[in-house]
Every structure is written in structure tokens, then in C-alpha cells.
Amino acid sequence: MKLICTSREIPPKSNAHNGGYVLPMVLILLIFVLGIGTVLLMRAGNAVRLSRHYLDHSYCDTLVESARAECRARLEENPSYTGTGSWVALPDRGQYRINVTAGTSDTERRLVITARCGECQIKQKGTAALDPQTGRVRVFSLVLAK
Numbered sequence: 001m002k003l004i005c006t007s008r009e010i011p012p013k014s015n016a017h018n019g020g021y022v023l024p025m026v027l028i029l030l031i032f033v034l035g036i037g038t039v040l041l042m043r044a045g046n047a048v049r050l051s052r053h054y055l056d057h058s059y060c061d062t063l064v065e066s067a068r069a070e071c072r073a074r075l076e077e078n079p080s081y082t083g084t085g086s087w088v089a090l091p092d093r094g095q096y097r098i099n100v101t102a103g104t105s106d107t108e109r110r111l112v113i114t115a116r117c118g119e120c121q122i123k124q125k126g127t128a129a130l131d132p133q134t135g136r137v138r139v140f141s142l143v144l145a146k
Helices: 022-077
Strands: 094-102 109-118 120-130 138-146
Touching: 022 094, 022 109, 022 120, 022 138, 109 138
Parallel strands: none
Antiparallel strands: 094 109, 109 120, 120 138
């Protein structure tokens, strides 16, 4: 009977029970991480797009208000003011247009003020009533138009 074993006599271990499990696990983990990364990037892109739209809309609101103030001031100076006619471009990518037409009487003016910035556009329509004696603006009202 032989009690001492040499390395040649030890049977080789069989790795059949654990062969090939590392690659599928790494691929599953990689797909999981890439899926989470894709979802996070899509959410960040949507947040950027939404904030850009919000900023464009708020800037457009400000532009309409300033165009409204300009229109009223110009009508106070000159009752026959007809507006800008074409788009007035501003240095920070916004633009506006003021159209003033005669109304049903000599003292009434119809107004259309349009402002746009980026993808947002706001249009307001209204009327201005002038005082017949002084020519000053007596009533000035605008509402949001579609």
C-alpha cells in the first residue's frame, strides 16, 4: 500500500460545475448599469429641454410686456402711430412686432403685439381708445390671442 501521493497521481479537479458563469454575470451587470445610465441621461435631457422652454416662455412674457409699454408710450406721443410693422430683433435672441391699425372710429386703435423667443411665441390683441380733445390714451387693453 502506498501512502505518499505525488502530484502526478492526484486526479485533476473538474471545473465543470463553475465553468462559464463569469461572462454572463458580467454581461448582465453591464446591461443593468447601461440601462440605468440611459434612463438617467434621458431624464437629464428632458429636464434641460423643459427648463429651456420655461425660460423661453418667461422671457417672451417679459418681451410682450415691454412691447406693450412701448406701444402705449408711442401712442401717447403720436396718435397716428402704426407700429413697427416688421420684427424688431433684440441682441439676446428675442424679437417682437407691434401692429396698430385704425379702429371703428377716429379715436380707436386696434393693436396686435407679438413676441417670440426660441420656440415660444405669444400674441396679444386689443384696443386703445384715445381722448378726442387731447389725443392721449384713455383706455388701453390687451388680451392673449391664440
